[in-house]
Amino acid sequence: MPFLSILSSVLVLFAVPAVHAVTSALQQNLPSAGASFQQALQEEQQQIQEAKEQTGDEFFPLSGTGAKGDASQFANFVTVLWRGVAYELKDVPRQAWFAPFVRDMVNRGIVTGYTEQGGRPIGVFGASDPVTIEQIAKMILAAAGTDPSDCSTTLRNARAIGRWSQQYIACAEQKKLTLFADGKVDVTRSAYRGEVVLTLLEAFGVSKPLGSHSGSLVSLTGSGTSMTASGSLFTDVPSLLPVAVAINRAAKDGVIAGYKDAKGNLTGLFGPANKINRAEVAKILSMAIQVYAKKAAGSSSSSSR
Numbered sequence: 001m002p003f004l005s006i007l008s009s010v011l012v013l014f015a016v017p018a019v020h021a022v023t024s025a026l027q028q029n030l031p032s033a034g035a036s037f038q039q040a041l042q043e044e045q046q047q048i049q050e051a052k053e054q055t056g057d058e059f060f061p062l063s064g065t066g067a068k069g070d071a072s073q074f075a076n077f078v079t080v081l082w083r084g085v086a087y088e089l090k091d092v093p094r095q096a097w098f099a100p101f102v103r104d105m106v107n108r109g110i111v112t113g114y115t116e117q118g119g120r121p122i123g124v125f126g127a128s129d130p131v132t133i134e135q136i137a138k139m140i141l142a143a144a145g146t147d148p149s150d151c152s153t154t155l156r157n158a159r160a161i162g163r164w165s166q167q168y169i170a171c172a173e174q175k176k177l178t179l180f181a182d183g184k185v186d187v188t189r190s191a192y193r194g195e196v197v198l199t200l201l202e203a204f205g206v207s208k209p210l211g212s213h214s215g216s217l218v219s220l221t222g223s224g225t226s227m228t229a230s231g232s233l234f235t236d237v238p239s240l241l242p243v244a245v246a247i248n249r250a251a252k253d254g255v256i257a258g259y260k261d262a263k264g265n266l267t268g269l270f271g272p273a274n275k276i277n278r279a280e281v282a283k284i285l286s287m288a289i290q291v292y293a294k295k296a297a298g299s300s301s302s303s304s305r
Contacts, residue, residue, distance in 0.1 A: 080106040080113075082121050089113055089125045098127055098279035101286040108289075110142045111282060127279035134165035134187040136196055136281070137172045137180065143285045144203040145293070146171065156183025163187065177202050178210040178242075179217065194218035194243035194272030196284060197256060201246045204292040206253075210242060217242045218273040234258055234270040243272055255287040 078092040078099050092102050102125055105111040113125040131139075141148060151171035155161060157180070160169040169187055172180035179185055179199050195217055201207035220238055233251045237244050247270055250256045258270040 078103045087121050088123055090123045091127060092125050096127075096279075098283055101283040102127070102279065104286045104289075105282045110139055110285060111278070125278065127282075128277050130190040130275050131196075131278055131281050132188055133179070133185055133191050133195075134160065134163065134169060136191045136199065137165060137168040137187070139281065139285060140196075140200050140203045141168060141171055143200070143289055146175070146203065151175075157185065157187065158183075159185075160187050172199075175203070176209045176211075178213055181209065181211070182213070190275040192218045192272065193270065193274050193276045193280070194237075194241070194247060196276050196281065197250050197272075198243045198246040200255075200284060200288050201250060201292075204288060206292055207246045207249065213242060216273075235268045237270055237272055241272065247272060250284075250288075253291050255291055256284060 076093055077088040077090055078094055079086050079088050080103055081087075089102065089106075092099050102111070106113065106125075113121050113123065115121050148167045148171045151167070151174045153167065153170055154174070155166060155170040156173050157169050160166050163169075165187055169180060173183060177199050179195050198207065198210075198217060202209050218241065220241060231239055231248075232244060233248050237247050241247075247256070251258065251270075256270070257266060259267045261267055
């Protein structure tokens with residue numbers, strides 16, 4: 001049987017159940033975004049087919065040794081496009097909870113997998129790897145549709161001078177995003193979950209920047225500090241926590257859900273002071289675009305009538 005016929009059969013065998021499984025989970029937990037991801041996954045299959053027709057037996061040029069004709073392995077992982085060529089992210093299984101979000105963000109050009117020195121993808125996303133403050137600045141600005149070249153080059157944060165992220169940090173400062181406003185944050189340290197949610201909502205204009213702020217955004221210190229979570233959707237997000245309002249707003253909007261146990265049940269915990277990884281960032285950014293970008297478009301449409 002010709003190679004492409006075998007490939008098509010295997011893709012159908014593996015990809016269809018994966019699409020149904022991922023879409024079903026999304027529709028159950030995130031009903032407002034389920035239809036959008038189902039459409040995205042269908043578009044992926046179309047892109048794969050188009051790439052297959054263009055490249056023939058060299059459909060897997062970036063998959064490494066033995067990749068040529070290795071359709072069964074390919075069908076198990078998320079596939080994205082780079083310069084018109086389909087390549088697989090070998091550490092992003094199609095049925096992983098974060099798979100549709102990673103694919104969405106990579107294809108939007110907001111995040112990428114790891115690359116060689118020349119920029120060619122090596123097929124690794126690094127889902128569990130931590131994300132730094134400067135990386136968060138770049139990704140959140142991109143997700144919110146902000147072009148850093150439109151921002152001033154004036155920079156307050158001396159730690160960002162001369163770094164690849166300099167213009168992104170300057171832009172975040174100019175927009176008065178709370179995490180960057182005072183020009184003191186260490187842009188090379190790992191970002192915390194609460195910081196990311198706060199910065200994201202501020203960048204989308206959903207939350208107003210907190211203004212001048214000293215101390216931690218994600219933890220409360222000092223004797224007599226109230227640790228009550230009254231009114232909060234999460235038991236580990238005290239009402240006095242600087243990021244509490246943003247976290248609860250994002251949860252109500254369906255952008256975040258918090259941690260789940262081994263059975264998939266919500267635990268009531270969010271972990272605002274926990275370091276965030278690349279898979280988590282992909283989900284939050286993807287959901288924010290689904291929710292807030294659409295709301296903004298709807299508002300603009302209504303106001304123009």
